[in-house]
Amino acid sequence: xxxxxxxxxxxxxxxxxxxxxxxxxxxxxxxxxxxMALRQPGYISGETMRNVENPSEFLVISTWRALEDWQNWFxxxxxxxxxxxxxxxxxxxxxxxxxxx
Numbered sequence: 430x431x432x433x434x435x436x437x438x439x440x441x442x443x444x445x446x447x448x449x450x451x452x453x454x455x456x457x458x459x460x461x462x463x464x465m466a467l468r469q470p471g472y473i474s475g476e477t478m479r480n481v482e483n484p485s486e487f488l489v490i491s492t493w494r495a496l497e498d499w500q501n502w503f504x505x506x507x508x509x510x511x512x513x514x515x516x517x518x519x520x521x522x523x524x525x526x527x528x529x530x
Contacts, residue, residue: 434490435490436488470498
């Protein structure tokens with residue numbers, strides 16, 4: 430059963446619009462996560478979008494061949510470590526929702 434993982438992330442609002450200063454480091458970590466995912470068994474595709482009405486909100490969608498493939502990726506220690514760094518920058522946890530076709 431193919432599944433899609435929907436992940437939402439919110440960039441914190443900083444005084445004077447300084448949140449843009451976080452984007453280079455955040456982008457680098459997200460690139461590393463995507464690069465790792467590309468090598469995972471069962472990974473099909475992924476995309477990142479930014480909310481037009483709320484530019485501080487990001488949606489990441491990844492498609493996996495099976496729920497087990499997603500779960501293996503989600504439990505990957507290297508992924509958890511990188512995700513922890515992302516969450517640290519954001520000051521909040523990434524929200525996950527998994528859907529099947």
